[in-house]
Amino acid sequence: MIKPDAIDIVVPSFRLTEALLLNIIRLEKPAGFEVNTYIVADNPTAVIPEKLKELHLAGEIHLLVNEVNLGFSGTRNKGIRAGQAKWVLLLDDDIVPQPDLLKAYAAAIAQNDHALGFAGVTYFPEAINAATRALEINGSVHHFKLALYYPEITWAPTTNMMINREKLNPALFDTNLKAGGEDVDFFVRHWLQFNEKYQSVPGAAVTHPWHDNGAMQTRRMFRYGIAANQLAHKEPEKRYTYRDFTNTLETLLLLLFLFPAALFTGTLNIWLCLVVAVPLAEYLTNWFKAISIGKTGSPAVAFQLMWVKNCWEAGYLYDAIIGGRPGGFAKRIDMGFVKENPGSFRTNRWKIVKTLLLVILVVVAVCTVGNASF
Structure with a gap:
């Protein structure tokens, strides 16, 4: 039986960092609400901190330990199914919540207790280097703060989201989405099923640290690209896909296939000019983006912008080819x-800028090579 005036906090955790989890466990409780906290350890070999054991034995939290690694989807599903509260608050295990987080959500519930769910805000610290500055400029952290800008949204990362158990699809999170994107799929499916968006709660705030202390996110962005291509071939997300111009990596792949033709037709010089001009135009475009949006002319930030973008696109292309989804080539998904x-x-201004730069670079290169040959 679903408990109407109750909140289940579900936190999947591999690290089981005691100090961070205690911040969540000790959140201020809103009046009139029963609050249950479910810490689901997705690490069978993890050493459970003594304090968490004590709280579990005292009945203050529910500590569940997976016998095998289930991943984010399976672990969240386990935590959700363990509770009975009408409201399920999904939090990550490395966030630092504002002490009044639950009170902010309780106030939103009082305004609309039939809502599909509520979206909180996840802040990131100030950028600490070129890599984190690039993530700010390219919008990688934008979805975490959508509740600041819109009264209702279609999805946000599971770092800080609340869902109504009465409107939960029994399938919950898709365990087949192992590279990521399970949060996008989960919230989009529920939004479309109930034709209702998530109500924004700007006052429900948490802070998330920079991943890996601000290091380059090569693997993470590559994995997100894989996830995006998987979503592009899955219902209902594939309804929001479209064909587009080839991106830098797709263009270079096409050029690779055209190498024999260039060799035998005597156009190898033009082919070489294109091979050099395509990534150079990509870098210069990102440099202009750093200047225009980020107000910085730092070559390092421009490189990081290009790196993050192309790691994501590399993952997307990799899944299209290796994952057996070739239809993903030059196919995009509108994540909005x-x-x-x-x-x-x-088209957008950056595609136009890159195209113009590419044309200019190729013309200059071809003329230069031609004059040198002459």
């Missing part, structure tokens, strides 16, 4: 989910 069946070959 604005409308179904969006128009193909969409």
